[in-house]
Amino acid sequence: DVKVTQSSRYLVKRTGEKVFLECVQDMDHENMFWYRQDPGLGLRLIYFSYDVKMKEKGDIPEGYSVSREKKERFSLILESASTNQTSMYLCASSGGLTQYFGPGTRLTVL
Amino acid sequence: AQTVTQSQPEMSVQEAETVTLSCTYDTSESDYYLFWYKQPPSRQMILVIRQEAYKQQNATENRFSVNFQKAAKSFSLKISDSQLGDAAMYFCASLQGAQKLVFGQGTRLTINP
Numbered sequence: 001d002v003k004v005t006q007s008s009r010y011l012v013k014r015t016g017e018k019v020f021l022e023c024v025q026d027m028d029h030e031n032m033f034w035y036r037q038d039p040g041l042g043l044r045l046i047y048f049s050y051d052v053k054m055k056e057k058g059d060i061p062e063g064y065s066v067s068r069e070k071k072e073r074f075s076l077i078l079e080s081a082s083t084n085q086t087s088m089y090l091c092a093s094s095g096g097l098t099q100y101f102g103p104g105t106r107l108t109v110l
Numbered sequence: 111a112q113t114v115t116q117s118q119p120e121m122s123v124q125e126a127e128t129v130t131l132s133c134t135y136d137t138s139e140s141d142y143y144l145f146w147y148k149q150p151p152s153r154q155m156i157l158v159i160r161q162e163a164y165k166q167q168n169a170t171e172n173r174f175s176v177n178f179q180k181a182a183k184s185f186s187l188k189i190s191d192s193q194l195g196d197a198a199m200y201f202c203a204s205l206q207g208a209q210k211l212v213f214g215q216g217t218r219l220t221i222n223p
Contacts (some may be wrong), residue, residue, distance in 0.1 A: 004154075031209050039120070042201060042213040050209065058210070090155065097143055099211060101155040 003027070004102040006091055012108045019078040021105050023091030032074035034058075034066060037088040037104070037109060048072055081109045112137045112206045116214035122164045124222050130177075131187045131217050133202030143205040144178070144185045148215075150198040158200070161185065189219075197221045 007022035014104040025032065029051050035058075045058030047066040055066050063085060067075045074093075076092055086109045092099040113145045123129035135144065146158040161169045161178050168176050173193075177186045189196055202214040 004221065033209075033211075035213075040215055042114075042116075042215045043203075043211075044213075045210060048209065094209060097205065098145075098157050099209075101147075103154050 004091060004093055004100050006089075006105050009103060010106050012034070012107075012110065013078075013081050015082060015108050017078075017081050017109075019081050019109075021076040021078075021089055021091075021107070023074045023076070024072055025074075025093035026066055026072065027093065027095060028071065029093040029100075030071075031099075032068065033092040033094075033099065034055075034064075034074065034076045035090045035092065036060070037090055043090060046076065047089040050075060067108070069096050074110065081107075083109050085109050112139070112142075112204050112212045114202055114204050114214040116202055116217050118217045119215070120220070122216045122220040122222055123189075125192055125194060127192055128188060128190045129219065131189075131200050131202075132215055133185045133220065134185070135183050135185060135204050135212075137183070137204060137206070139179055139206065144176075145203045145205070145206050145210075145211070146174070146176070146185075146187045147201045147203060147213075148196075148198045149201065152194075154223065155201070167186050171194070194221050194223065 004025045033048040034046040040089040049055045049068045065077045089105045142163045144161045149155040173190045203211045
């Protein structure tokens, strides 16, 4: 079974802090994704990566950056957290058509 | 740009009954894929069913089936013999380009015992 893990299920940070969300997959997938999930809006793509050190902006990249130094790990970085970044963050990976999701990190920015 | 619309924020059904979740999409692509994902409470999102646009036959996975109407750009999910474990958020999604999934707003399904 594909396993996608995220470093934290719940996270509380203060405005202005730098926040790192980590995602690891164990299936040697080339593609990895970061989404944010908000009620009534579904999932929106923040960034994705199709190879190590490669990244592409999704639909809502403002205020975020990413890092992919190793194939299995994809990090989402909030350079200076703001209250409007309070959300559920989902990581996913894929080697083909189907994306496999992690459990999510619920981030609260105070 | 592709868009996916789920017009039913919430649905409920009696256990053992059948329920249909609606989804419409818009795309300029000629070749694309459609998905239904399920997100149970506090659990990971998992794939329910996938449909290739070039296939005329509707996809089926056990109690889950789709009604794919390509001309109408409609992709509804039918759940037969609903079970308590089917309670979840359901997301319709379309695959844009190489790997970009576009999601609908989601439908929260409640199963009444």
